[in-house]
Amino acid sequence: MCMIRKEKHMVKIGSLKFKKEEKKPSTMRMITTIAMVTKIPCPTKHETPQVYTKITKDHDELLQSLLQKGLIQLPPVNQKATKTMGGLCGYHRVHGHKTCECKKFKDIIQDLVDKKAISFEK
Numbered sequence: 149m150c151m152i153r154k155e156k157h158m159v160k161i162g163s164l165k166f167k168k169e170e171k172k173p174s175t176m177r178m179i180t181t182i183a184m185v186t187k188i189p190c191p192t193k194h195e196t197p198q199v200y201t202k203i204t205k206d207h208d209e210l211l212q213s214l215l216q217k218g219l220i221q222l223p224p225v226n227q228k229a230t231k232t233m234g235g236l237c238g239y240h241r242v243h244g245h246k247t248c249e250c251k252k253f254k255d256i257i258q259d260l261v262d263k264k265a266i267s268f269e270k
Contacts, residue, residue, distance in 0.1 A: 201261045207247040
């Protein structure tokens with residue numbers, strides 16, 4: 149976490165001091181700008197990539213099967229989703245990505261596989 153202290157004509161972030169600009173930018177914008185100028189990486193969420201079990205079934209068929217068994221529930225439909233391009237996600241019930249590309253659906257499937265509620269072994 150960066151400590152930010154404002155002085156009369158200077159802004160101090162950690163051990164760095166910068167002159168205040170005439171227009172007052174947001175704190176996050178200033179931190180991002182300072183980080184870009186001084187080549188300090190901005191704070192980001194570092195995640196390790198999720199490794200998923202290979203799904204041997206059609207994703208839409210799997211979704212219907214899991215819904216019938218009561219293993220998953222669909223989230224509420226996002227009424228603000230306006231994308232009409234791209235595939236239809238059966239899980240989110242909106243256009244923009246296909247069910248087989250849906251990260252949330254893949255996460256749910258992986259959780260069920262990890263809990264041994266479902267498997268894809270022959």
